[in-house]
Structure formats: C-alpha cells, structure tokens
Amino acid sequence: MRLRQTVLLLSLALAIGAFVALDLGRFLSFEQLKASQASFAQLHAEQPLTVAAVYFLIYVLATAMSIPGAVVITLAGGAIFGLWQGLLIVSFASTVGAVLAFLASRFLLRDWVEARFGQRLADINAGVDKEGGFYLFTLRLIPVVPFFLINLLMGLTRIKVWTYYWVSQIGMLAGTAVYVNAGTQLAQLDSVKGILSPALLGSFVLLGIFPLLARRIVAAVQKRQVYAPWADQRPKTFDRNLIVIGGGAGGLVSAYIAAAVKAKVTLIEAHKMGGDCLNFGCVPSKALIKSANIAHQMRHASNYGLSDAAPSFSFKAVMQRVHDVIKAIEPHDSIERYTGLGVEVLQGYGRLVNPWTVEVALNDGTTQRLTARSIVIAAGASPFVPPLPGLDEVGYVTSDTLWDAFAQLDEVPQRLVVLGGGPVGCELAQSFARLGSHVTQVEMGARLMVREDAEVSALAQAALQADGVQVLTGHKALRCELRPSTGIASAAKPSMDRHASHAMTNDAVATTHEKYLIVEHNGQEQAIPFDHLLCAVGRVARLQGYGLEDLGIPTHRTVQTNEYLQTIYPNIYAAGDVAGPFQFTHTAAHQAWYAAVNALFGEWKLFKADYSVIPWATFIDPEVARVGLNEQEAQEKNTPYEVTKYGIDDLDRAIADSQAHGFVKVLTVPGKDKILGVTIVGTHAADLLAEYVLAMKHGLGLNKILGTIHTYPTMSEANKYAAGEWKRAHTPQKLLAWVQKYHDFKRGT
Structure with a gap:
C-alpha cells in the first residue's frame, strides 16, 4: 500500500512539475483560447472524433490533477463543440476527473488524516453517512465553491464512490451549462469576468439555497404525513404549551425552563418527585457511602495518629440517616416548590392518546385529559433484573x-x-x-x-x-x-x-x-x-405504559430520537434515561434544556444536543472520575494521543491527609496541549475533574491550567502538576541548550 501511494504521489508530483516547468498553463488562458478558436474549429471539422476524445482526456486529466484552468477548458468545449455536444462531453469529463481526484485524495491522504484527526473525522463521517449526498449536491450547485477543493475534502470522508459520482454529475450540470453556453459566444466575450456577472452569481447562490428550501419542503411534507392519521384529532387550541411526563431530573429541568420563560406547563409524576436519583440512586447511595467511609476511618484511625477503634452503630440508625438525607433534599424537588415556580404538578400516570393529548390517570382514581403543543417524555429508567431461574x-x-x-x-x-x-x-x-x-x-x-x-x-x-x-x-x-x-x-x-x-x-x-x-x-x-x-x-429505560407503541414511536432500548431529541413526531421529545445514550442525572438535566427549548421555540431555531464533554464518576474509595476519552476508547477509535500522568502520592495535601494514592491521567493531541480526555483516581476525584470539564468545554489546554494559580495546599494542585508534567515532557531542549550557552557567556566562561 505504501509503495503504491508513493508511486502515485511521485507521478502526480512529476506531472504537476512538468506542467509548471513547461509553462503549459499559458495554453489555458482566456486570451490563448480566443486566439486559437478558429484553429480548433477547423481541426474539429476535419477530425471530430479525435478532437472530442483528446479534449475529453485533457479535461479529465486537468480535473483529476486539480490543475487551474477548468473554466477556460469548459469555454473551449462550448466554442469547439457547441452547446449540446459540449455540455455532454464536459459534463461527463468533469465528473470522471472529479471522481479521480476524489479517489486520489482518499488513497493518499485519508489514512493519515484519520490517524491524526480520528474523532473529528468520525463526527464528520456520521453527518456524511446521514446527509452527505444532500450537502454535496448543494455545494455542486454553487460554482463559487472551488470544485477541486470539494474533490479533495470529500475524498477524506466515507461517502460512497457511486454516490459521489452521480451527485456530482447532476449537481455540476447547471454550472457546466452556463460556462459551455458562454463558450459558444466566445467571440463576444472580452474576459472570463464577463460570464460571472453579479446577477449570474446571485442566481447560482439562489440555486444553491434551493436544496435547503427543498429540504424544508420535504420535511414539511413528511411532517404532514406522520400526523395524517391524527389530523382529525388535532386540537384547534391547546390547554398547555408543554406537558412533561416524569418528575426526575430530566422532567424537572424541562418543566422549570418552561415555567421560567412563562410557558404554561404541566408536570406529571405518579410516584415520588425527584425521580430515581433523589429517592433510590445518587442521594441515598452517597449518604450510605459517607457512613461507610466514617466506619472505615475509625477502623484505620492509626493512619492519623489515633487509636484504631471498631465502630459501634445501629444499622437501623444508618439507614434512618439515609432517609433523613432524602427528606432534607426533597424540598428542592417538591410539588410545593415547582408549583411556586409556576408549574402545574399532577400526581398520576400520563399516557399519550394522540400526538397532542395526554390522558392522566390521577392517583386519586380520577382521569384528566390535557392537550399541549409539545410533550416531553422523561420517564427515566429502572433496574434490570436478570432472568435467573429461582x-x-x-x-x-x-x-x-x-x-x-x-x-x-x-x-x-x-x-x-x-x-x-x-x-x-x-x-x-x-x-x-x-x-x-x-x-x-x-x-x-x-x-x-x-x-x-x-x-x-x-x-x-x-x-x-x-x-x-x-x-x-x-x-x-x-x-x-x-x-x-x-x-x-x-x-x-x-x-x-x-x-x-x-x-x-x-x-x-x-x-x-x-x-x-x-x-x-x-x-x-x-x-x-x-x-x-x-x-x-444495569438499568433499562421505562418505555411501557406511555402510549408510545400506540403512536408508532420507535423504541428499542430507548426512545428513538434525532439530534434535537425529537421523536418521529416533531412536537414529542424525549430526555434523560429514556432517551439515552447516557444514564446520568447531569446528562438528563443537560438534555432537558435542549428538549424544553426546542419544544417551545423549535419553529424558529432547533438546537442539537451536545454530548462532546460528558463527565462521570464512580464514588468508591478511591473515587474514579472521567471526562472525554480514556486510553481504551482512544485505541478503539484509532485516535492518536499522548499520555501525561501525575501520581497523587507525590501531592503535599494528599500526604498530609494520609490519602496519597491515585493519579491524574490526561490524554492530549500529540505535540499539543489540547485535552482529549482525563481520568482521575483518588480522593475527591469527581470534584477535581470539574476543572478539566471546564477546560475541555471551552477549548482551554494544559498550558492554561498550568498558568492558573491553585491554592496551596489543596488536592486541586494535582491538576496543575499534571499540566506541569506535560510541559516538562515538551520542553524545547535545543532552545534550552542555546539558553545555557547564553548564561555561560554572561558568566564569562
């Protein structure tokens, strides 16, 4: 593979070098074309097939090697062959040449680019897989965008060759026709600028915008089709702007945002406000962990110069404390608080009757129906129980x-x-x-x-x-x-x-x-x-009992949504565990912002949910916290990285606290301080991670962290020292050698 890449690269280099050395570009000037028009016409009259074949070959080679002069060659096609024959030859020659340039870029450059920018290219390829043909067609309709650049860049993606060919063939046709037609009027043209008038450029821009408008029209048609079975049930007016099903993190934040922007919102929760995190997950488990850690410290009090002691306690008292902690936090998520914020809270089970109507089986035995312009499903997840016999x-x-x-x-x-x-x-x-x-x-x-x-x-x-x-x-x-x-x-x-x-x-x-x-x-x-x-x-999303299957909303392990968290019905959204791909309280709240804002204002602007920087932690002792890539994921995604590691056993505060264990491991782009991911193992690792989450979110590198003052003595200094380890590994040794010579000179030695 490397030999063939080298041979192709050398061949292209020699061809381009010969083109420059022999000054072949002089034959591709507008003036030369006008001067030779009569000769070309006579030659074509004498040998029409030979001229057409040679012209086709020259056009293909020029396009394949991205040689400047495509405009002049296209004009020549119109001048020599006329509009229809010229359009036929140029259309196919330009597309074949474009595909060859596309393949050359893919063969020579894609592996190298993937090795250096694997994650970025993966994100681009995800978009290309979904709508690559559409965007290629849009670009091809606007000749202002250099076609050779499109060829080279698209070759780096995973778009299929056949898709690239036929989309390019159709997309370039309009622009090709304009230039070929101009070539038929070559005698009346004074320069290439005479073709690209402001009006014509404006027309091309409108032509490029057309697919975007068409896409909106298609989306409107699809929307009409999906709602068609329910058309006679669509309310003329709505009781609410938003109905939210589920009172966990995703539901609470969705309702809070709606109320904050003065929308009329109803939150439906059948069980306990606060959802799994408050009542069964994050809060009680952390309360239990704290009690367990205190018992552990008592048994190992000698680590602090004290006498070890076996903890004496009532397990019922420990569990009572867990419930007391839940009760202390409950007011933050209570019905009273959210009612005070302007949210109507109904206690019962919500079920979709149609895309705009929710039937609520209230806990008091009554039933209520409400309509809303938009609905957010935030039903959460429940523990998975394995099907073990017995x-x-x-x-x-x-x-x-x-x-x-x-x-x-x-x-x-x-x-x-x-x-x-x-x-x-x-x-x-x-x-x-x-x-x-x-x-x-x-x-x-x-x-x-x-x-x-x-x-x-x-x-x-x-x-x-x-x-x-x-x-x-x-x-x-x-x-x-x-x-x-x-x-x-x-x-x-x-x-x-x-x-x-x-x-x-x-x-x-x-x-x-x-x-x-x-x-x-x-x-x-x-x-x-x-x-x-x-x-x-593990946990599984709650998907049953909400009417999703009756509406035909696809579900597998989660509710199927697009990047805006919309289901197949654009007014029905999902957020939190029920939507995936993460099952964290903080990601549920994060998604809830997008779901609520899109649900309330999506007709003006839709926001794609951003999962680029998602932190998480496991609260064992020592804690494990991570954001971005770890080595395992970087290797799976073929993302190049460097590792910088700082051992917390060397940190002053950790030593003073007898907690000198763990490490900070940072993955960066090779040769740069850009952070790809961080893993921290140690006491308060989840708290320490926040600095890296902020840095990654806002594009700050390790140099910025190194230049930030950290209070002494604190655990947070571990972040600075990790940045210092990276800086030490990237010290410019050659420059320091010259600096040393400078200092020697200043001492007179």
Missing part, C-alpha cells in the same frame, strides 16, 4: 428497593451477594463491606468497571478487596437455589426481597433452607451461599 424464590433487592427493604433490618446484612461489577455494584459492595457485611461481588466480565482503562479496573478491584469484598470476575450467574440448611444460625437470618410478593414469609421454609447463587467459572459450577442478593447489573 431468583424470585430466593428473593432479591435492587438498587431501588434496598433502601426500604434494608431499613427493616436490625443489623447489617451478614452475607451479601452483589450481582454486577459496574459503578453501582462497586459502590454498594464496598459500602456494605465497610459496614461489616461479608460481601461477594459477582461479575461475568473479565474485570470490574469495564468502561474504564484496565489499570483503573485493577485499582478498583484492589480497593474493594482491601475492604474485604470477595471479587469474582469471569463468573457467570446461572441460577438461584434453595437448599436444605446445614445449620440453624444462618437459617434464622431474615430475608429481604424485591417487593412484598417475593417476600419469604413462611418461617418453616426460612428455617430449613439456605439460599445459593450458582455461578460458572472456567466450566466449573460454584455455589455461593447468601442471606441477601443485590441485583446491580
């Missing part, structure tokens, strides 16, 4: 149900199996281990936290094991079993389940059977005894 018989909890279920226990779960090695599973496994549970964590994959780099996974596993978690990676859960008990002590322990229907209330069964999870590892089965089983293997 699971219902043994009972289980999820990350949603454990808070109420475990609140009934007098003591910490003795033998806890955590199924799943993702962030939620790791956080809860470590927390319960620190509170005194014997925790076994089962992960089917080869390592924990598989989305992170391998070294991060290894550190996470080591941290969990240090706290007593038995981590079983590469173990596939097969089934759950109840087996006769071999001892009364373990049999007497209470069992907690997903909900009441799964509770084991039969004391005889509870005292004569033990629970086991059967796993497979390296072809061998293994039975793991447990008292409580926590399923933490």
Whole structure:
C-alpha cells in the first residue's frame, strides 16, 4: 500500500512539475483560447472524433490533477463543440476527473488524516453517512465553491464512490451549462469576468439555497404525513404549551425552563418527585457511602495518629440517616416548590392518546385529559433484573428497593451477594463491606468497571478487596437455589426481597433452607451461599405504559430520537434515561434544556444536543472520575494521543491527609496541549475533574491550567502538576541548550 501511494504521489508530483516547468498553463488562458478558436474549429471539422476524445482526456486529466484552468477548458468545449455536444462531453469529463481526484485524495491522504484527526473525522463521517449526498449536491450547485477543493475534502470522508459520482454529475450540470453556453459566444466575450456577472452569481447562490428550501419542503411534507392519521384529532387550541411526563431530573429541568420563560406547563409524576436519583440512586447511595467511609476511618484511625477503634452503630440508625438525607433534599424537588415556580404538578400516570393529548390517570382514581403543543417524555429508567431461574424464590433487592427493604433490618446484612461489577455494584459492595457485611461481588466480565482503562479496573478491584469484598470476575450467574440448611444460625437470618410478593414469609421454609447463587467459572459450577442478593447489573429505560407503541414511536432500548431529541413526531421529545445514550442525572438535566427549548421555540431555531464533554464518576474509595476519552476508547477509535500522568502520592495535601494514592491521567493531541480526555483516581476525584470539564468545554489546554494559580495546599494542585508534567515532557531542549550557552557567556566562561 505504501509503495503504491508513493508511486502515485511521485507521478502526480512529476506531472504537476512538468506542467509548471513547461509553462503549459499559458495554453489555458482566456486570451490563448480566443486566439486559437478558429484553429480548433477547423481541426474539429476535419477530425471530430479525435478532437472530442483528446479534449475529453485533457479535461479529465486537468480535473483529476486539480490543475487551474477548468473554466477556460469548459469555454473551449462550448466554442469547439457547441452547446449540446459540449455540455455532454464536459459534463461527463468533469465528473470522471472529479471522481479521480476524489479517489486520489482518499488513497493518499485519508489514512493519515484519520490517524491524526480520528474523532473529528468520525463526527464528520456520521453527518456524511446521514446527509452527505444532500450537502454535496448543494455545494455542486454553487460554482463559487472551488470544485477541486470539494474533490479533495470529500475524498477524506466515507461517502460512497457511486454516490459521489452521480451527485456530482447532476449537481455540476447547471454550472457546466452556463460556462459551455458562454463558450459558444466566445467571440463576444472580452474576459472570463464577463460570464460571472453579479446577477449570474446571485442566481447560482439562489440555486444553491434551493436544496435547503427543498429540504424544508420535504420535511414539511413528511411532517404532514406522520400526523395524517391524527389530523382529525388535532386540537384547534391547546390547554398547555408543554406537558412533561416524569418528575426526575430530566422532567424537572424541562418543566422549570418552561415555567421560567412563562410557558404554561404541566408536570406529571405518579410516584415520588425527584425521580430515581433523589429517592433510590445518587442521594441515598452517597449518604450510605459517607457512613461507610466514617466506619472505615475509625477502623484505620492509626493512619492519623489515633487509636484504631471498631465502630459501634445501629444499622437501623444508618439507614434512618439515609432517609433523613432524602427528606432534607426533597424540598428542592417538591410539588410545593415547582408549583411556586409556576408549574402545574399532577400526581398520576400520563399516557399519550394522540400526538397532542395526554390522558392522566390521577392517583386519586380520577382521569384528566390535557392537550399541549409539545410533550416531553422523561420517564427515566429502572433496574434490570436478570432472568435467573429461582431468583424470585430466593428473593432479591435492587438498587431501588434496598433502601426500604434494608431499613427493616436490625443489623447489617451478614452475607451479601452483589450481582454486577459496574459503578453501582462497586459502590454498594464496598459500602456494605465497610459496614461489616461479608460481601461477594459477582461479575461475568473479565474485570470490574469495564468502561474504564484496565489499570483503573485493577485499582478498583484492589480497593474493594482491601475492604474485604470477595471479587469474582469471569463468573457467570446461572441460577438461584434453595437448599436444605446445614445449620440453624444462618437459617434464622431474615430475608429481604424485591417487593412484598417475593417476600419469604413462611418461617418453616426460612428455617430449613439456605439460599445459593450458582455461578460458572472456567466450566466449573460454584455455589455461593447468601442471606441477601443485590441485583446491580444495569438499568433499562421505562418505555411501557406511555402510549408510545400506540403512536408508532420507535423504541428499542430507548426512545428513538434525532439530534434535537425529537421523536418521529416533531412536537414529542424525549430526555434523560429514556432517551439515552447516557444514564446520568447531569446528562438528563443537560438534555432537558435542549428538549424544553426546542419544544417551545423549535419553529424558529432547533438546537442539537451536545454530548462532546460528558463527565462521570464512580464514588468508591478511591473515587474514579472521567471526562472525554480514556486510553481504551482512544485505541478503539484509532485516535492518536499522548499520555501525561501525575501520581497523587507525590501531592503535599494528599500526604498530609494520609490519602496519597491515585493519579491524574490526561490524554492530549500529540505535540499539543489540547485535552482529549482525563481520568482521575483518588480522593475527591469527581470534584477535581470539574476543572478539566471546564477546560475541555471551552477549548482551554494544559498550558492554561498550568498558568492558573491553585491554592496551596489543596488536592486541586494535582491538576496543575499534571499540566506541569506535560510541559516538562515538551520542553524545547535545543532552545534550552542555546539558553545555557547564553548564561555561560554572561558568566564569562
């Protein structure tokens, strides 16, 4: 491949060099064409086929090598062959030449460009895959845009050759006709400028705008078609500007924005305001983590010059604190607050009846119907429960149900199996281990936290094991079993389940059977005894019960939306977990802005949801936080990168706090300080990450971070020192050698 690229490159270089050395460009001037018009006409009269073939070949070669003079050659086509024959020859010759230039660019340059700008090109290719032909057609209609530049740049994309050919053939036809026709009037022209009058240029611009107008017309037709089955149900007036289904982060922010801009908005929530994050996820888990970390610090008080102490506590009190924290934060997301902001809040289940109408089954048993110009679905997600045989018989909890279920226990779960090695599973496994549970964590994959780099996974596993978690990676859960008990002590322990229907209330069964999870590892089965089983293997979007299927809105794992978060109905949007691709509270709130603004003002301007800088964190100890690419993803995407790493074990504040572990790892564009991604492992990693999120969002490089004053002594200095490591690695050694000579000279040595 490299040999062929070299041969082609040398051939092009020689051809262009010969063109310049022999001054062949003089034959492609307007004056030379006018002077030779009579000779060309006579030659064509004598040998019409030969002249046509030679002309075709010259045109193809000139276009393929991007040689200036295409305008003059096109004029010559009209002057020699007349309008229709000239148009036929030039149209095909220009398209063939354009495709050859396109292929040369693809063959010579695309691999190199992909290696250096992989992520950017991937984003461009995504757009090309979707609408590349449309935009190519638009560019071809405007001759003001240099065609040779289009050939070279499009060759770097993944557009299909056949698509490129036929779109170019059609798109260049109008401009070609103008120049060929002008060539037939060559005797009356004084210069090329005589062709491109302001009026003609204006016409070309309008011609280029036409596809955009046509696209709007097509979109309007498609919109009309999708609404056609419901045309007789479209209200003449609307009760609301916006209806939001779901009171989690996505729904709350959508409703808040609508109320802030004085729109009439209704928020529908059947269960608890605040959604999963407040009631079952982020808030309770972080409250539990804090209690667990305090217990851990007490056991290791000698790290701070104190005496180690076994923490004495009531597990019920710990769980009560979790619920107290939820109650303390509840007012932020309460019905009272949002009503005060101008949001109508209805407690019930919302279901789409048609694209503008929502039927609300209120919790008091009544039903209400409301119409709205726009609707936002923000129904969130729920824990995925794997279809394990015997699971219902043994009972289980999820990350949603454990808070109420475990609140009934007098003591910490003795033998806890955590199924799943993702962030939620790791956080809860470590927390319960620190509170005194014997925790076994089962992960089917080869390592924990598989989305992170391998070294991060290894550190996470080591941290969990240090706290007593038995981590079983590469173990596939097969089934759950109840087996006769071999001892009364373990049999007497209470069992907690997903909900009441799964509770084991039969004391005889509870005292004569033990629970086991059967796993497979390296072809061998293994039975793991447990008292409580926590399923933490992921979450699935809530898609059922909202009328989506009745309206024909496509769903798979999430609601299918476009880049504006619109469903197939432009007035129905989705945001948060139900829309994907991320399942974070902060991304749900981020999407909610786009959904609400587009829903309320989309007829004037639509905004594409921006996922370019999305941070996330796993709150184990040490914390793991990341934004942008890590090494694993960069390699998968063939994105070139440099790695800069700073060990937090060298940081003064971390040493003073006896928390000197972890690192800051920054990926940058090779040779530049532009940040591609950051992974931080250590205490307060999620807080430290914010500086890099800001930098990436606003295009700031490591030099800016290095030049920013960071308070001493703080953990945030780790960010500055990481930037300093990058600077040290890119020190201009040759320049410093000359500086050293300068200093030697100043000393007179």
